[in-house]
Amino acid sequence: MVEQNTQHQIIDLERWSATFRNQASTYQQASPYPHAQFDNFLEDWAARQAMNAFPRVQDQGWIHYVHINEKKHGLNKMNLIPGFLQEVIRKLNSEEFVTALSELTGIPGLKADPSLEGGGLHQSRRGGYLNIHADFTVHPHKRTWRRRVNLLVYLNEGWKPEYKGDLELWSRDMKECVQKVSPGFNRCAIFNTDEDSFHGLPDPIECPEDMTRKSIALYYFTEEKEAPRVRATNYQARPTDGFKAFFIWLDKQAVNIYSRIKRALGINDDIVSKILNLFNRKK
Numbered sequence: 138m139v140e141q142n143t144q145h146q147i148i149d150l151e152r153w154s155a156t157f158r159n160q161a162s163t164y165q166q167a168s169p170y171p172h173a174q175f176d177n178f179l180e181d182w183a184a185r186q187a188m189n190a191f192p193r194v195q196d197q198g199w200i201h202y203v204h205i206n207e208k209k210h211g212l213n214k215m216n217l218i219p220g221f222l223q224e225v226i227r228k229l230n231s232e233e234f235v236t237a238l239s240e241l242t243g244i245p246g247l248k249a250d251p252s253l254e255g256g257g258l259h260q261s262r263r264g265g266y267l268n269i270h271a272d273f274t275v276h277p278h279k280r281t282w283r284r285r286v287n288l289l290v291y292l293n294e295g296w297k298p299e300y301k302g303d304l305e306l307w308s309r310d311m312k313e314c315v316q317k318v319s320p321g322f323n324r325c326a327i328f329n330t331d332e333d334s335f336h337g338l339p340d341p342i343e344c345p346e347d348m349t350r351k352s353i354a355l356y357y358f359t360e361e362k363e364a365p366r367v368r369a370t371n372y373q374a375r376p377t378d379g380f381k382a383f384f385i386w387l388d389k390q391a392v393n394i395y396s397r398i399k400r401a402l403g404i405n406d407d408i409v410s411k412i413l414n415l416f417n418r419k420k
Contacts, residue, residue, distance in 0.1 A: 147183040147228050150237070157241035164327070165243050169308045169315040169335075172328035173241070176321075178290055183225065184323035188292040190219040191351050194260055205388035206268040206372045208341075211354075213257030222258065222353070229288065229355055238357060242329060244285050247357045250276065256354040259289075261302070263344050268385055269307055269337040271371040272330045272356075275364070282358040283365040288327050290353040291320040300344040307335040311373050320350055330356070335373055369393040 156175070157164075164173045179187065192199075198217035199210045215223055228234060230249035239247045250256070254277055261267075276282035289304070296302070296319065304326055306316040318326045328334060342350055372389040374382030 145182065146180060147225055148179050148234075150228075150231075150233050153178075154233070154237040154240075157237045161241050161243060164241050169306055170329055170331060170333075171242060172306060172316070172326070174318050175325045175327070176323065178323055178325035179225065181323070184290075184292065185294075186221055187225050187290075187353070188294060188322070188351065190221045191258065191260070191292060192217075192219060194262065194349065199260075204391075205384050206270070206370075206392070208265045209259060209261045209267055211255070211257060211259050213253035213255070215251075215253065215257075218258060225290075225353060226253070226257070226355065229290075229353070235357065238286060238288070238327070241327065242286055244329075244359060246359050247285060248282070248360060250282075250356055250358060252278070254278065254356070256356050259352045259354045261338075261342055261350040263346055263348070264341045265302075265350065266339055266341045267337045268339050269305065269311070269335050269373045269375060271333055271335050271373075273370050274330075274332060274366065274368045276358055279358070279360075280364045281361050283361050284330050284356055285359050286327065286357040287330050288325065288355045288357070291324045291326070292322065292351045292353070293320050293348075294322040296321050296344070296350075300342060300348075300350075301340050302338055302342045302344065302350045304338055305336060307337075307373075307375075309333040309335070311335055312376065320352065332368065332371070339375065 160173060165171050167173060192212065194210045198214050199212050202209050202211060212218060218226070230251065235247050235249050239245055272284060272287065274284055276284065298319070302320050304318040304320065305314045306328065307314050328336065344350065369392055372385050374385045378385065
């Protein structure tokens with residue numbers, strides 16, 4: 138229960154600040170682009186409580202991203218995220234943690250996104266996937282905010298290699314997968330989000346039907362003097378994707394059009410989620 142653990146820390150910020158400082162050079166020089174993974178990230182009791190508090194895909198507020206390039210679910214409304222998971226997110230968006238993240242990445246002035254645009258909680262069922270891509274470059278509702286860093290905390294106890302679902306980091310020229318990160322319990326993956334930091338989980342997940350791939354997803358930005366160049370999520374075909382590459386490209390164009398409309402009108406992803414669900418009622 139939350140009440141029994143309020144005297145304990147959710148994450149040891151002092152320890153991770155020191156670790157980030159010591160690992161900064163390794164992170165910044167990593168291939169194919171700056172990244173790192175850290176195990177036992179949250180305090181064990183907190184990670185278990187967060188995992189147990191994770192809401193079901195069927196619960197209120199989930200946005201269902203189901204189209205050619207992805208099949209996943211997201212929840213980014215803080216008032217609908219269970220209370221303990223809100224506490225975890227607030228810790229990871231705190232000034233102390235974000236300062237440590239700036240030291241790790243070498244990017245000064247990082248800012249947390251309280252609106253959790255595109256982030257919050259992510260969840261994928263059996264058959265879920267996310268094609269290789271580079272993320273959108275600018276916050277949809279803050280024109281001078283440039284997206285710089287992704288942080289993912291995985292909450293999947295007993296995840297086996299045969300379930301697939303590894304986070305794949307691809308070379309900047311999209312010729313090969315350079316690194317893989319298994320979404321194991323209480324593992325944190327952090328990486329820079331540049332225009333060519335291609336990543337994803339392109340092969341459908343094969344976990345049991347009663348299991349899902351769960352993660353907390355947080356994105357960090359810098360505020361620029363001038364509005365950065367806007368680019369929507371840039372999906373990429375792998376060398377082995379063959380004719381599928383055409384449909385990946387076609388879907389990317391549709392996503393780009395939607396992103397421009399979303400930015401111009403100030404709408405959120407609820408609308409597209411409802412439209413996609415009209416075609417996905419049985420999933």
